[in-house]
Amino acid sequence: MTWRALATLAAYVLLFPPMFVLGPLAGLLVASRPATLREWAWIGAAGLWLAVSLGQPGGLAPQMLPAWALFVTGAFVVLMLPGRRSVVSVALLATVFGLGAATAWAWLLGSRWQDIQLAAAHAGWEFCRQLLQQSSLGPDRFEELRSYVDTLGAAVGIGARLLPGLLVLTALPGLALAWSWYHRLSAHPTGVPAGRFADFRFNDHLVWLVVVCSAGFVLPIPPEIRGVMGNLAFVSSALYAARGAAVLWGNIESFHLGLLFGILVGVLFILPVALGGCFALGLADTWVDFRRRFPSPDSPSQRGRSAA
DSSP: OOHHHHHHHHHHHHHSOTHHHHHHHHHHHHHTOOOSHHHHHHHHHHHHHHHHHHTSOOOHHHHHHHHHHHHHHHHHHHHHTTOOSOHHHHHHHHHHHHHHHHHHHHHHTTOOHHHHHHHHHHHHHHHHHHHHHTOOOOHHHHHHHHHHHHHHHHHHHHHHHTHHHHHHHHHHHHHHHHHHHHHHHOSSOOSOOOOOGGGOOOOGGGHHHHHHHHHHTTSOOOHHHHHHHHHHHHHHHHHHHHHHHHHHHHHHTTSOHHHHHHHHHHHHHTHHHHHHHHHHHHHHHHHHOHHHHSOOTTSHHHHHHHHO
16 A cells, blocks of 8 residues: 555545545445455445435435446446456446436436536536625735636536536546555455556547547537537547556656656646647557557566566
C-alpha cells in the first residue's frame, strides 16, 4: 500500500461520488468471502459511507446516481470475479449495462433522460442563484463574482447535456480503483491485479466510434440522435485523452515528486491545450503504439534488456 495509492483513492473520494468506488469495492470483498478483520473493516466503512451518501435528500438527478451506481456495481462484480477479462473491458461493459438499466428504470418511473438532464441543469442553476444571493461582496468584487457565475451557469448547461457521458467517465476510474484496492485488501483475490496507469489502453477498434461521431456533427440528423452522438464523442475523446496521458505518464512517472507536482500545476494553466494534445497523442497511439516502439527506461521490458 503506497502513498500514491492512498492519495489517488482520497482524491477520487473527495472529488467524485464515493459510491462509484466504495460500492464496487465492498461488493467484490463480500463476493470473495471475507475472512480477515481488515476486509470486514473496509466493508463496514464502505457500507457506512454509502448509507450516509444515499440518505441525502435530492431531486430526480441525485436519485439517478444511486440507481446508476447499483447497476454498474452489480455488473462489474459479476463480470470481474471470474477473472477472465481485463479491468478496462469489464469497466466499459459495466458502464454500458448500467446506462441501459438506468434508462429502463427511469422509463418505468415515467421519466426520460431529458427530464433527468433538465433536473440536473435546474439544480446547477439554483446553486448559481444562491451563490449570488448569499454574497456580501462589494460592488467591484460582486461584478467579478457575477462574471464567474455566468461562466459557471453556461458550464452547467453543457454538463447537463453531457450527463450520461459524465456518469460513464466518473464510474470508469472508480471501478479501476475498486479493483486495485480489492487486490490490496482481499486475502484471496481472484483475477489479475490492475496494471499501471502508464499501460492503460483499450481496443483499437474504438477509433471507429470517433469517426462515426465526427460524421454525425456534419450530417443532418435529428436532435435526439445528435445528443446521443455528442455523449459518445465526449466519452471516446476522454478515453483517448486518458490514453495519451498514460503514454506521457510512462515517461515521467519516475521523476522526483516536486518536479511532478510542478508539471501538474503547469498543466492546470494550459488545461484545454493539454487535453487536446493528450487526445491527439492517444489517437496516434492507435497506429504508432509509442510504448512498444519507444519504451521508457523504467518499463519492465526495458529493464529486462538492461539486465541482459
